[in-house]
Each structure stands twice: as C-alpha cells, then as structure tokens.
Amino acid sequence: MAFRAAEAVGGGVLAVDCMESPEGLLVHEVNGRAEFRGLSSATKIDIADKIIDYVVEVAKK
Numbered sequence: 001m002a003f004r005a006a007e008a009v010g011g012g013v014l015a016v017d018c019m020e021s022p023e024g025l026l027v028h029e030v031n032g033r034a035e036f037r038g039l040s041s042a043t044k045i046d047i048a049d050k051i052i053d054y055v056v057e058v059a060k061k
Contacts, residue, residue, distance in 0.1 A: 005030050
C-alpha cells in the first residue's frame with residue numbers, strides 16, 4: 001500500500017503515513033520530507049544510510 005501511494009505521487013524518498021480504521025489500513029498522507037529519527041531509534045536501523053544506498057542505486061540507472 002505504501003509503495004503504491006508513493007508511486008502515485010511520482011515516487012522517490014517519501015514518508016507514507018498510514019493509520020488503522022475499521023476498514024483496515026488507510027494512507028493518511030504522503031510527505032516529501034521524511035522524519036525517521038524515531039524509527040531509527042526503535043529499530044536500530046540507520047535509516048539515513050538506507051536512503052543514501054537507495055539514492056545511489058537510482059542514480060546508477
């Protein structure tokens with residue numbers, strides 16, 4: 001769902017906010033400026049490093 005939402009606005013490095021509803025998950029908004037400090041802290045994954053890897057791969061194409 002998040003990938004489809006990102007593709008709908010042109011793709012790239014985006015934040016897709018989802019929320020639960022009685023009907024299931026819904027896309028709440030798609031942001032061009034992703035805030036990921038909390039996610040990095042919670043998952044112990046260096047999100048900034050992953051974004052750099054993604055951008056480098058896209059640039060090679």
